[in-house]
Structure formats: structure tokens, C-alpha cells
Amino acid sequence: PGGERAADGWRVTWRGCAVMGVLNVTPDSFSDGGRYASLEAAVTRARAMRDAGARVIDVGGESTRPGAEPVPAEQELDRVRPVLRALAGEGALLSVDTMKPEVAREALAAGAHLVNDVTGLRDPGMVEVCAGAGAPACVMHMRGEPRTMQRSPQYRDVVAEVHAFLRERAAAVLAAGVPSVLLDPGLGFGKTAAHNLALLRALPELTCGPHPVLVGASRKKMIDLLAGVPNAADRDPGSLALHLHAARQGAAMVRVHAAGVHVQALRVQAALEDPTFTPGR
Numbered sequence: 001p002g003g004e005r006a007a008d009g010w011r012v013t014w015r016g017c018a019v020m021g022v023l024n025v026t027p028d029s030f031s032d033g034g035r036y037a038s039l040e041a042a043v044t045r046a047r048a049m050r051d052a053g054a055r056v057i058d059v060g061g062e063s064t065r066p067g068a069e070p071v072p073a074e075q076e077l078d079r080v081r082p083v084l085r086a087l088a089g090e091g092a093l094l095s096v097d098t099m100k101p102e103v104a105r106e107a108l109a110a111g112a113h114l115v116n117d118v119t120g121l122r123d124p125g126m127v128e129v130c131a132g133a134g135a136p137a138c139v140m141h142m143r144g145e146p147r148t149m150q151r152s153p154q155y156r157d158v159v160a161e162v163h164a165f166l167r168e169r170a171a172a173v174l175a176a177g178v179p180s181v182l183l184d185p186g187l188g189f190g191k192t193a194a195h196n197l198a199l200l201r202a203l204p205e206l207t208c209g210p211h212p213v214l215v216g217a218s219r220k221k222m223i224d225l226l227a228g229v230p231n232a233a234d235r236d237p238g239s240l241a242l243h244l245h246a247a248r249q250g251a252a253m254v255r256v257h258a259a260g261v262h263v264q265a266l267r268v269q270a271a272l273e274d275p276t277f278t279p280g281r
């Protein structure tokens, strides 16, 4: 907490953990599907999250929730490009949430600063796009693919396997010229709630490394399994609990729907954790 910390090639001075606001411009996303289908609504939402203190806005045109059907590249691009163009240069950093290199390339040209690829840049073309554009990337662990990943995920040792994957992918993409990476354990992407808990409890093993770590638990199914909250839209308190834990364990950023709630709580937590912090009065 506090002081300068390089994160992904751009220097941010922040206290504690930064917030990445989720902007799903898809009709079927699990928690806010369809609400931001119109460009104006999406841009308004992004500005609200930025004004609430979100450091990054993550723009996604293809749902990655469990069971989601793939979307053609052109359709995905038609959803995200106008939003990125409208937001470019307005102050928030922009990431594009996509698994497709051709979408990432066009999104970076339209103003995105960062690529958030839930496959961990599995496609070599994605590595080329990020290296070619000099764009940082989030390397996330996913077992399988969104459509089938939650059927029966199994690991010998989920923490060891996920951390090994992230270290190996990070080394590979950096060696291929991607300027910097964030690592992300990919909660809910081919994991049971028990797997997610193990990964959250082992975060210090990941955050003690050289790369900033991003964690996204916002409104996910595990909150229902831990606290009995069947409706995704009601899960922000549980999301906050998980993200405060992640920040306390050294996460550099959390990916959230409720940006304002998280910004306030993380600022208070950072002050609490920072013995040099002196309140205004």
C-alpha cells in the first residue's frame, strides 16, 4: 500500500489495490446482461465507474460466464469498438476483454491500453498482437473453455498447477515481447468453489512474485455457495469481502461490477494498513 508501484508499463501511484470496472457490452452476461447494449448506456456506465474511482474499465463483447456460447469476431468487435473509441482519451485506462487476436488488434487501435485474455494468451496470434502493439496483457488461468469449463473441474493440486501455469505463461509472453503482464488465477474458470477458496488462500504465493496480480470474484457463483445468495445482482457484499481479502494478500487490482463500493472500502483498508498514513485532521 502507498508509494509508487509500476504496474503493466504505466506507473500508478496508489494506496493499496486498484479497481478494474466491468463493462459487459453483451446481451447475455451473467450479472448485467443486456443493460448496456446501447452505446450511450455503456459509455455512461463507464464514466460513472471512472468517476467513482475505477483505474481501468474492462470492456467485453463476448460473455465468458460458464456455459456461454462463442460470438463471431465481427459481432464482438462491433460491440466493443464504438465504446472504446468513445472512451479513449477520457482519463480511464481501458482494457479489452477478448480471447480473439483480431478483436484485440482492432481494440488496441481503437484506444484500449491493455488486453484481458481469459485464455492466458493461449492463441500465439494474441501474443503477437500484444507484442506488436506494445500492449500489456493480463494472463489468466482457465481450464477448458467457458461453454464447458464448469462441468467437472479436477486438479491434483489446484494451487501448484495454476501458479505453475501463470509463471510459465508470463515468462513465455514476456520473452515474446509483451511489455508487461498481470497474473490472474481465474476464479470460476474451470474451478469448484473449493478450488477458488484454495487459490484465494494461497494468493501470497502469487503476489510475492514480480508481477502484479488481478483477482476477479465479483458476483460469482462461489458467493452463493459460501453465503446463500442465489441472485448475482445481490452478491456485491460478498464480492467486497473476497476482494478485501485479495487486496490484503497483495493483489494489485480487483475486477468488479460495484466500482464505488470497492473504491471506498479499499481506500479505507489501505489507510488502515499504512502506518505512515495520517488522516487529514
Ligand SMILES: Cn1cnc2c(O)nc(N)nc21
Pocket: 060, 064, 097, 116, 118, 138, 140, 184, 186, 187, 214, 215, 216, 217, 255
Ligand atoms: C472477463 N472476466 C471474467 N472474470 C474474470 C476474472 O476473474 N479475471 C479476468 N482477468 N477476467 C475476467
